Amino acid sequence: MPQKVVTRFAPSPTGLLHGGNYRTAVFAYLFARKMQGEFIVRIEDTDKERSKPEYEDNIHETLSWLALLPERNYRQSGNAVRHREQLEQLIKSGAAFVSQETEGERKEVIRFKNPKTTITFTDAIRGEITFNTSDLGDFVIARSLDEPVFHFAVVVDDYDEGVTHVIRGEDHISNTPRQILIQQALGYETPIYAHLPLVLGPDRAKLSKRRGAKALTQYRNEGYVAEAMINYLALLGWHPEGNKELFTMDELVGEFTLERIQKGAGIFDEEKLRWFNHEHLKRMTDDAYASRVRDFAKKDIDPRIVPLLKERAATLQEAADMLDTEFGFLQGVSCEPALLTNKGKIAPAVASKHLNALAELLHDTPNEGLTSQGYKDLIWPYATAEGRGDVLWPLRTALSGRERSPDPFTILTLVGKDEALARIARAAQSL
């Protein structure tokens, strides 16, 4: 029976993580699930100066938002006993030594004795990569027996946690040879490496907080949904066979392969993310959609407008905003003459004449109301005869009180005949 696949996401909690960071998590998660293995998360907090609990919390929060749930959770600082033990062993075996320093912050650090050899490993995405380790020198693996440095701690942790596939960013390629050196000195098997292409910002530079890359949680705050974010991230640097682009998490798991990961870097494109978001929003059931908007906007939402909202809003934020703008007419209207006349383009007398005529037309309709199409059938002949712009603009603004809104027929079905008549009368009066 083949060894069970274990992948890991190993971020350091030294800041808010961006899309590039989480794309790594997406790939590691997808691959683990595809192989029916385990996905684990390890918080690399060996840098005690810069690691902050709030960043760690943010990582877990984001991961659970994205539904990238790990089988196991670790914190690197929790493995201190093993680190010390393995460090001592390395020193005892002569593979590492305590070095007296003339520069730097400490008098003594622990260095790895570089065997000055050639390391070749097969990257699952790029193929064979060869390094000569000579120019690495005797690199530092710990500040002291109890303060291991990244290169050393990752090696021990990955081994102890049974990690079989190290899926990480391309920026780690040049770290790989020294990690392999440590593995060899410790007698560990080298895992399979898969170095992902970098995610770049619009400026073509590596995505970074300094350059304005957003924390992923910010997208959530801006009304992006996890389904869309996962879908977008998965397709940034990877592509399944065929032209399909919209996927659920389970579909992605089914299609995922390391072989189809891109080698070249990709740019994070918010426009495309927005499109994915809208598509995923549109695919939700009305109930699911309503509850998302309700949770996001912290407001109740009229179930009747859900289909309209779905069509118009690309993000939950936009939907929430429309509750007050495009759909604000549900709460009532106050109408300005300037709006009713489209800033004077329609003569007030003409507008009020049409409004009164429309009121008469509506008056004779059944009280239970018509469908949107029904109202259109009722009004259309009159509007066409009198000039659609002159008739429909005053009608729509009288009913909506807004420059932008759904069409008047739709509004009619939503506010009902009586309320509509009241609004029309009030508008006509104001002219």
Place this chain on the structure above:
RNA sequence: GGCCCUAUCGUCUAACGGUUAGGACGCCGGCUUUUCAAGCCGUUAAUCCGGGUUCGAUUCCCGGUAGGGUCACCA
């Protein structure tokens, strides 16, 4: 600078020696239209350059160029 990685429309990408180089986002145009959206249709747009290999290169090899990564007592 040394070492390493990479290179198809503006962007994300398909092609695994033979295609009019396909799709998607965006852009632009049209249709629809009372507004704003949405929707539908359409247009524009790419194999970095130079050598090989081959009957035939986006595809394989070499070189160049460009971009990126990395050279910490950060991860």
